[in-house]
Amino acid sequence: MAIKYKLIEKGEPGVVGGGTKKWYANIVTDGEETIDDLVKAIEKFSALSEADIRGVIIALENVMQDALANGKIVRLDKIGSLYPSLSSEGTATPEEFNAQKHVRNIKVNYRPGKRLSDSMKAAVLQRVK
Template sequence: MAIKYKLIQKGEPGVVGGGTKKWYANMATDGEQTVDDIVKAIEKFSALSEADIRGVIIALENVIQDALTNSKIVRLDKLGSLYPSLSSEGIATPEEFTAQKHIKNVKANYRPGKRITDALKAATLQRVK
């Protein structure tokens, strides 16, 4: 298997008419892997039943949600880490700030573990049309 990409042409940001256009590599995803697919794949490497695996995945999702919504970093050893982040607009004084009005985005970020990062670095690349 290879990481697939395609080339797309982009103009220069902020330049009227796009300026000098250049070609850039862009990910070309190849479908998706659902929880059902993951459960079947794990079943091949485990003595656990489909129901047990599915239960663990659902429980993991619940535990991660709870941890992230309580401002915790979730470290999943070799899988990597999930951590909450937010962005807000700048305000002149702290007294003016309200979360509802000034926090614009709350999300979860993922930082892959070393094995995943190494696998991606070593992966072959394949250009698709």
């Protein structure tokens, strides 16, 4: 299997008319893996039943939500880490800052573990039209 990509032409951001345009690689996804697909795949390598695996995945999601909402990093060993992050507007003084007014975005970031990162570095690329 390979990671498929196609080339797309993009202009320079912020330049009227796009400025100098260049070609960039863009991933072409090849379907998706749902929880059902993952459960069936895990079931082949495990003594757990489909219901047990599904229950563990749902429970993991629930405890991860709580941990992230409480500002904790969730480390999933070789899978990687998820951590909360935010972006905000700046203020001239700390006293002026109001979280509801100045925080623009709160999200979850993901940092893959070494094995997942290494698998992407070793991936075969295939250009498609």
